[in-house]
Amino acid sequence: MQISARRLENKTIFDVVGDIDLANSPAVRKALLAEIKEKKIPCVIMNLEGVKYIDSSGIASLVEGLKASRDAHARFILFGLSKSAREVLQLSRLLNLFEIYDNEEQALSNERA
Amino acid sequence: MSSPIAPPLQAAPAISLKNLRVSYGDREILHGVSFDVQQGETLVILGGSGSGKSTLLRTLVGLERPTSGEIWIKGKNLATISDEELDTLRRHMGMSFQGGALFGSMTVGENVALPLREHTKLEDPTIEIMLRLKLDQVGLSGYEDYYPSQLSGGMKKRAAVARALAMDPEILFFDEPSAGLDPIIAAGIDELIIELKKAFHMTIIVVTHELASAFLIADRMVLINKGEVVALGTPEEMKNSPHPRVRQFLDRIPEPAVSQELDYLQMLTEERHGQRR
Numbered sequence: 583m584q585i586s587a588r589r590l591e592n593k594t595i596f597d598v599v600g601d602i603d604l605a606n607s608p609a610v611r612k613a614l615l616a617e618i619k620e621k622k623i624p625c626v627i628m629n630l631e632g633v634k635y636i637d638s639s640g641i642a643s644l645v646e647g648l649k650a651s652r653d654a655h656a657r658f659i660l661f662g663l664s665k666s667a668r669e670v671l672q673l674s675r676l677l678n679l680f681e682i683y684d685n686e687e688q689a690l691s692n693e694r695a
Numbered sequence: 696m697s698s699p700i701a702p703p704l705q706a707a708p709a710i711s712l713k714n715l716r717v718s719y720g721d722r723e724i725l726h727g728v729s730f731d732v733q734q735g736e737t738l739v740i741l742g743g744s745g746s747g748k749s750t751l752l753r754t755l756v757g758l759e760r761p762t763s764g765e766i767w768i769k770g771k772n773l774a775t776i777s778d779e780e781l782d783t784l785r786r787h788m789g790m791s792f793q794g795g796a797l798f799g800s801m802t803v804g805e806n807v808a809l810p811l812r813e814h815t816k817l818e819d820p821t822i823e824i825m826l827r828l829k830l831d832q833v834g835l836s837g838y839e840d841y842y843p844s845q846l847s848g849g850m851k852k853r854a855a856v857a858r859a860l861a862m863d864p865e866i867l868f869f870d871e872p873s874a875g876l877d878p879i880i881a882a883g884i885d886e887l888i889i890e891l892k893k894a895f896h897m898t899i900i901v902v903t904h905e906l907a908s909a910f911l912i913a914d915r916m917v918l919i920n921k922g923e924v925v926a927l928g929t930p931e932e933m934k935n936s937p938h939p940r941v942r943q944f945l946d947r948i949p950e951p952a953v954s955q956e957l958d959y960l961q962m963l964t965e966e967r968h969g970q971r972r
Contacts, residue, residue: 603863604786604814604815604817604862604863607817607821608816608817608818608821611818611821637863638825638828638829638863639811639815639817639821639825639863641828642817642821642822642824642825642828643821645824646820646821646824669894673832673894673895674828674831674832675831
């Protein structure tokens with residue numbers, strides 16, 4: 583799994599490529615929390631177009647990101663979820679908790695709105 | 696049906712057993728068991744007491760070593776892979792034991808978190824969210840601070856399932872999931888197994904002698920008798936099977952007295968290896 587960050591004005595977009603699982607979800611968590619808690623970026627966006635599989639440790643890391651962003655009155659956005667990632671969120675009753683868009687354009691336009 | 700029915704052609708099986716033999720000392724329990732379990736299917740292993748079904752399950756999860764034959768899981772031969780590969784493979788497997796096997800001195804949450812703390816480098820807050828997700832999946836939301844002794848039998852089973860789910864297994868094993876539960880609670884566990892399969896597309900192996908449960912949850916069933924595969928097929932195929940042992944098991948016909956006497960005589964007089972009478 584690879585995670586890289588793009589800065590766009592007052593937003594950070596994380597591009598994640600590969601599976602998010604027990605072995606690498608701590609890296610996702612660390613990157614997310616640093617951006618939200620330490621750098622206090624007001625809007626963090628996760629590009630999950632390159633993620634086919636996300637396990638429950640990955641889901642838990644996203645939940646941590648969501649909680650940290652709410653605590654900081656920031657926004658936490660997901661886009662490009664695979665069918666299976668969407669299913670996992672649905673089964674965990676988390677789908678409606680997250681702000682989710684189909685692609686980056688939508689995620690950014692809704693962010694601007 | 697007098698011989699095992701071949702499974703339909705599909706992707707590589709999740710589990711493949713080839714002429715598996717297992718012994719306890721001189722006594723051979725499994726006499727050359729062969730069958731495949733397809734990815735995403737629920738296979739129920741049926742058999743009476745002493746049939747060898749629990750030994751088969753214990754061998755599949757690595758608690759017993761076969762004397763000969765092969766076990767292939769996710770395309771890997773257990774006998775030839777490195778310890779590291781075996782460890783990785785085991786992380787893809789979850790096991791729900793008959794008695795629940797929860798640690799009584801730990802809370803339900805600590806029990807569920809145990810595999811995550813032992814085998815991963817996840818941070819505590821991540822583990823805390825995960826264990827709550829797992830408890831929610833088995834219908835035990837809010838029970839993380841309870842001790843096993845404070846739970847009913849059915850709830851203990853559910854907690855054990857949550858712990859088996861902790862590492863997101865691809866293959867889940869259940870040993871007698873309904874044992875000791877009343878029919879209504881047992882039906883709830885059956886429902887949970889069906890839901891888990893649907894939700895996570897897991898391969899599920901269930902050992903049971905509860906027929907009602909087996910017919911409800913199984914995609915296919917295998918009947919083990921005296922350490923051998925007697926029949927393998929869908930619930931419908933098993934229901935219609937004319938095989939005498941299948942009929943005896945499904946129709947709950949007791950062993951004939953003569954046969955019992957013969958078995959008893961054999962048991963009393965059977966020669967053990969290296970032992971002269």
